[in-house]
Amino acid sequence: xxxxxxxxxxxxxxxxxxxxxxxxxxxxxxxxxVSELPQAVEHVKSGxxxxxxxxxxxxxxxRVGGTISLMxxxxxxxxxxxxxxxxxxxxxxxxxxxxGVGLAAINAQYLEKRGHDRxxxxxxxxxxxxxxxxxxxxxxLVAVVLVGPSIVxxxxxxxxxxxxxxxxxLALVLGLAVWTPLGRKWLxxxxxxxxxxxxxxxxxxxxxxxxxGGSVLVTITxxxxxxxxxxxxxxxxxxxxxxxVYLAAAxxxxxxxTPGALGALEAALIAGLxxxxxxxxxxxxxxxxxxxxxxxxxxxxGVWAVRDLRRRGxx
Numbered sequence: 051x052x053x054x055x056x057x058x059x060x061x062x063x064x065x066x067x068x069x070x071x072x073x074x075x076x077x078x079x080x081x082x083x084v085s086e087l088p089q090a091v092e093h094v095k096s097g098x099x100x101x102x103x104x105x106x107x108x109x110x111x112x113r114v115g116g117t118i119s120l121m122x123x124x125x126x127x128x129x130x131x132x133x134x135x136x137x138x139x140x141x142x143x144x145x146x147x148x149x150g151v152g153l154a155a156i157n158a159q160y161l162e163k164r165g166h167d168r169x170x171x172x173x174x175x176x177x178x179x180x181x182x183x184x185x186x187x188x189x190x191l192v193a194v195v196l197v198g199p200s201i202v203x204x205x206x207x208x209x210x211x212x213x214x215x216x217x218x219x220l221a222l223v224l225g226l227a228v229w230t231p232l233g234r235k236w237l238x239x240x241x242x243x244x245x246x247x248x249x250x251x252x253x254x255x256x257x258x259x260x261x262x263g264g265s266v267l268v269t270i271t272x273x274x275x276x277x278x279x280x281x282x283x284x285x286x287x288x289x290x291x292x293x294x295v296y297l298a299a300a301x302x303x304x305x306x307x308t309p310g311a312l313g314a315l316e317a318a319l320i321a322g323l324x325x326x327x328x329x330x331x332x333x334x335x336x337x338x339x340x341x342x343x344x345x346x347x348x349x350x351x352g353v354w355a356v357r358d359l360r361r362r363g364x365x
Contacts, residue, residue, distance in 0.1 A: 101282035102339070109275045109343040113137040115267030119181055120157055122260025123174040124166070132364055135355045136160045139365070141345075142352030145309050152309065154179050159365045178261070185265035189273075190297045272296065275344055276319070280328070280336035287328060295322035310345050 116137040121128045136156055144152030154175045161171035270293075277292040299318035303311035316337050323333035359365045 098282065098284075101278050105275050105278035105282065105339070105343055108271050108278060109348075111271040112268050112275070112344065113141075113348075115264045115269075115271060116140075116153070116178075117264065118260050118267065119262075119264030120174075120178050122257045122262075122264060123178045123181070124161070124170075125254070125257070126164075126166075128164075132359075133160070135359060136365065138348065138351050139355035139359055140352065141348035142356050145349065150179060150182075150304075156365060160359075163363065163365055178265075181261045181265040182268065185262060185269050186297065186301065189266065189269045189293075190301065269297070269300075272300070272344060276336065276340045279339040279343065280323070280332065282339065283332045283335050287323075288326075291326045292323070295319065295326060298322055312345070316341060 113134060117130060117134040120133055120137070121130070137153075140153040140156050143156045144150075146152060157178060158168075158171045158175040161174055162168055166174070273293040273296040274289070276296050277287065277289045280287045280292055296319065299315060299322050300311075303314040303318045319337045319340075320330075320333045323337070324330050328336075356365075
């Protein structure tokens with residue numbers, strides 16, 4: 051066995067360990083809610099299967115949004131179907147890396163295989179991630195405006211020591227980014243490259259619409275899939291409330307080290323839905339159905355897409 055084969059075997063073993071650890075973490079967070087599953091099943095019997103079908107259809111458009119966004123991250127025109135297949139493949143590759151990392155990696159690999167320089171490929175993939183972050187922040191601001199000031203007035207003001215600690219941490223991060231060689235190499239220079247790419251994109255209105263519009267589509271379709279899954283349980287839930295809960299939960303769980311924020315996103319969504327008045331069994335059932343459609347079921351076509359893309363030399 052060569053050294054490369056041994057290294058590949060170790061990486062595969064590490065991926066399996068990480069996946070099992072993520073699954074264990076999810077089970078640990080959701081185990082207290084298992085007792086509510088029988089009630090959730092009873093609720094879904096009284097709901098309409100058409101809501102579930104609609105949720106499946108809308109969930110597909112999360113990949114369409116990712117496709118459009120990546121197509122807008124480069125000046126070169128990218129073909130739609132191979133780019134869409136790469137987004138489907140990310141459903142599988144994302145199992146072995148923290149949230150967003152697997153998608154960014156396969157996007158960069160795809161662009162590099164198409165003949166782009168590695169720096170250009172990584173920068174374009176990073177720009178796509180930045181656009182996703184910007185779209186999420188924009189969606190949160192719109193949700194706050196739609197929901198109204200009543201929710202904002204109920205937010206608790208953090209203690210002063212939290213504000214001081216947050217300010218000190220921000221100053222530390224900025225200092226590391228600006229004054230240390232490691233920060234300049236891994237943070238500052240990539241940020242400058244992403245800024246240059248963003249400026250190049252902004253100068254072309256069609257690319258800007260693709261980049262940001264595709265990212266907004268990803269965010270909105272995820273939130274709508276959750277709303278449709280909730281309605282499948284026979285209880286009419288305000289779409290605005292569900293969208294606001296999704297945006298907040300996704301932002302909070304973004305720091306989770308697990309693939310797809312596994313476990314953390316479910317817990318945050320359930321907590322948010324119950325906070326806006328949804329019964330706990332319905333919240334649990336709706337969130338699990340949402341994750342089934344957006345995280346678990348896409349794994350199977352993701353495996354097929356990875357095999358097909360590698361066979362054709364696309365990634």
